Amino acid sequence: MAAVIAAVMRLTVHLREPMQRSAFALITGSVLTSVLGFVFWALAARLYDPAAVGTATALIAAMTFLANLSTLGLRTGLIRFLPTAGSGARALIRRSILTCTAAAGVAAAVFVAGQPLWAPDLEMLRSSPGAALAFLLATITWLVFVIQDAILTGLRRATWVPIGNTAYSILKILVLLALTGAAAWGVFVASVVPAAATAVVVAMATNRHLKMTECQLGESGVPTLSALARFAAGDHLAAMLWLGTITLLPLIVMAEVGPSGSAYYYLAWNIAYMFYLVSSNVGNAFIAAAASAPDRVEELARRAVGSALLLVVPGVAVGLVAAPFLLQVLGADYARESTGLLRLLMLSAIPQVVLGMAASTARIRRRTTGVVTIYAALAVLVFGGTTVALRTVGLTGVGLVWLVTQMLMSAVLLATQMSFLWRRAAHRRT
Numbered sequence: 001m002a003a004v005i006a007a008v009m010r011l012t013v014h015l016r017e018p019m020q021r022s023a024f025a026l027i028t029g030s031v032l033t034s035v036l037g038f039v040f041w042a043l044a045a046r047l048y049d050p051a052a053v054g055t056a057t058a059l060i061a062a063m064t065f066l067a068n069l070s071t072l073g074l075r076t077g078l079i080r081f082l083p084t085a086g087s088g089a090r091a092l093i094r095r096s097i098l099t100c101t102a103a104a105g106v107a108a109a110v111f112v113a114g115q116p117l118w119a120p121d122l123e124m125l126r127s128s129p130g131a132a133l134a135f136l137l138a139t140i141t142w143l144v145f146v147i148q149d150a151i152l153t154g155l156r157r158a159t160w161v162p163i164g165n166t167a168y169s170i171l172k173i174l175v176l177l178a179l180t181g182a183a184a185w186g187v188f189v190a191s192v193v194p195a196a197a198t199a200v201v202v203a204m205a206t207n208r209h210l211k212m213t214e215c216q217l218g219e220s221g222v223p224t225l226s227a228l229a230r231f232a233a234g235d236h237l238a239a240m241l242w243l244g245t246i247t248l249l250p251l252i253v254m255a256e257v258g259p260s261g262s263a264y265y266y267l268a269w270n271i272a273y274m275f276y277l278v279s280s281n282v283g284n285a286f287i288a289a290a291a292s293a294p295d296r297v298e299e300l301a302r303r304a305v306g307s308a309l310l311l312v313v314p315g316v317a318v319g320l321v322a323a324p325f326l327l328q329v330l331g332a333d334y335a336r337e338s339t340g341l342l343r344l345l346m347l348s349a350i351p352q353v354v355l356g357m358a359a360s361t362a363r364i365r366r367r368t369t370g371v372v373t374i375y376a377a378l379a380v381l382v383f384g385g386t387t388v389a390l391r392t393v394g395l396t397g398v399g400l401v402w403l404v405t406q407m408l409m410s411a412v413l414l415a416t417q418m419s420f421l422w423r424r425a426a427h428r429r430t
Contacts, residue, residue: 027281027311029149029162034274036169038326040176041267044187045330047180054259056187057250057266059122063135063192065247066111067142070104073236075150076363079284082154083291090210093151100143108139121254124184138192145195148202153284157209160202168198234368238359241375245382246273252383253398256390261337265395267330268338268345275312275319275349279356282308286357290364298420301361305421308353319346337395344399351403351410354421358413370417374409381405 044053068075074096085092111118112125112132119125125135145168152160171194179186246269254262286304290297319326323342327335355374362370382405389397414422 025158025161027278029165030274030277030281032162033165033169034271034277036166036173037270038329040169040173040190041270042329043173043176045263045267045334047176048183048187050260050263050333051258052184053187054254054261054263054266055121055124055184057262058119058254058259059124059135059184059188060191061247061250061266062111062119062122063108063139063142063188065243066107066139067104067146068243068247069240070100070107070139070143071147071236071239072100072103073232073234073239074100075147076235076239076284076287077232078147078150079154079287080291080363082151083156083288085154089155090207093206093210097144097147100147101140104140104143105136108136112136119251121259138188141192141196141199144199144203148199148206150284151206152202153288155206155209156288157206158285158288160205164198164202167201168194171197234372235363238368238371238375241372241379245375245379249382249386249398252386253390253395256387257395260333261395264334264337265341265398267334268327268342268399271326271342272319272345272349275315275346276352276356278311278315279308279349279353283356283360286360287364294364297361297364301357302421304360305353305357308357309350312349312353316346316350319343340396341399344396344403348399348402348406351406354410354413354418355406358418362417374413378405378409381408 041053044056048056078093078096082089082092112135115122115125125131148164149161152158152164172190175193176187176190179190182189250262250266250269253265282304286300290300293300320343323346324335324339327338327342355378359371359374362368362374382401385401385405386398389401393400
């Protein structure tokens with residue numbers, strides 16, 4: 001009992017720091033979303049055949065990519081600039097959402113128009129005007145849904161994120177069950193409609209919070225349009241390289257090995273991505289904290305890396321043992337085809353901690369060229385390696401490509417821009 005009390009007290013002290021509190025809230029949200037997401041995909045795998053699930057995953061991947069493409073770099077920009085925006089926060093949020101929403105509508109329309117060229121397996125999008133309109137509205141909905149987490153993080157209200165994400169995850173399971181038998185569209189709709197409901201509630205809560213606190217905020221610290229554009233342009237290119245790598249890869253897998261192979265890869269990636277989200281969430285909390293304390297960047301970065309590794313390493317160790325059992329829940333086919341793939345993807349999340357923090361450190365220092373370089377190299381190695389791996393080794397080879405790429409790039413970063421992590425430790429030992 002004494003040990004439990006001591007652990008709770010240590011956690012309480014740990015969470016007094018805003019960065020650690022935000023990171024904990026974001027990670028909690030990601031864990032809950034991942035667990036409930038696993039339940040969602042387990043039900044989908046049981047209720048739908050692999051081909052239908054594969055088509056739905058490709059459809060969701062396309063929508064996700066287009067929505068993130070339409071953030072125009074403002075997702076990280078909001079995390080970076082909202083902490084110092086003062087009374088101009090509402091104007092910055094409103095302007096960002098309107099701009100990104102318009103971009104999402106255009107992106108979805110272009111994608112549907114050119115579907116035969118870049119996604120021939122998704123001919124369902126052009127089966128009727130209603131299908132095309134549904135995809136366009138879904139992309140806009142997802143854009144608002146994903147950018148709201150950034151808004152809450154920038155406003156130091158990251159503790160709201162687990163609540164919204166949990167509500168969304170529960171709702172989409174209920175919708176999936178209600179739409180059983182609707183083939184690929186059933187899975188897609190179950191992913192989107194709850195996001196719309198959640199986005200409306202979060203928008204209302206955020207607006208109410210800003211109205212109540214506006215009188216307590218300082219003068220407007222909103223960056224000039226030119227400063228915001230410079231930051232957003234470089235960061236957006238980096239973000240798209242990363243998001244394109246993770247969201248478009250299922251389309252490549254589908255083109256090479258068919259819809260069933262895409263389903264096997266996508267569901268394994270979704271499980272492993274939970275560990276990637278730890279780095280992402282810790283990085284976002286770090287950016288929000290360091291924006292207000294630029295003189296503590298290296299100190300906060302060291303703490304962030306330590307916090308991320310403390311969660312990722314033991315989590316991956318457990319995951320390596322649990323992998324076949326988790327996949328067995330999805331079905332015997334998934335366990336047979338994806339166990340080796342899942343283990344390799346999980347292992348790749350460990351070096352990803354260094355990669356993610358290197359990008360976050362470059363962002364807080366406004367060195368967007370460095371962020372672009374990191375994700376451009378990653379995209380080239382992963383896409384190139386995946387094409388070769390699928391034709392020679394099969395799906396397991398894709399996991400090997402992710403692991404080798406992350407290890408190689410983290411080693412390079414530790415020797416260059418992130419060398420302050422180990423040099424400080426070496427200095428202390430001497």
